[in-house]
Amino acid sequence: MCEANAYLLKEGREELLMESVDVIEPEDERTWRLVGIFGDRKTVRGRIKSMNLVNHKIFFEEDA
Template identity: 75%
Template sequence: MCEANAYFVRNGEEELIMESVDLIEPESDDTWRLVGIFGDRKTIKGRIKQMNLVDHKILFEQ
């Protein structure tokens, strides 16, 4: 499986946003639509800080 979990990084801590993210689409400046493997969707505001695909993590910051 190639999906990853998405997290916000706040004060050096990772806060889970969504598990099993399959697709990330930009909506506007610093706004992203996350789509999970089961079709669940979430829109977040932030910037991509890091994508670590080996560890299946996508890190966002505000």
């Protein structure tokens, strides 16, 4: 499977936002819509810090 888990980086820790993310769509410059493999949705405000697709991880960072 090609989905990844999305995490928020907070104070040096990884906080799980959503599992099995299939689609990431920008809503605006700093807001992202995450869509899971079962159609569940979540909105994240911040920026994409990094993606490690081999390990199936997407990291977001909050706006300062």
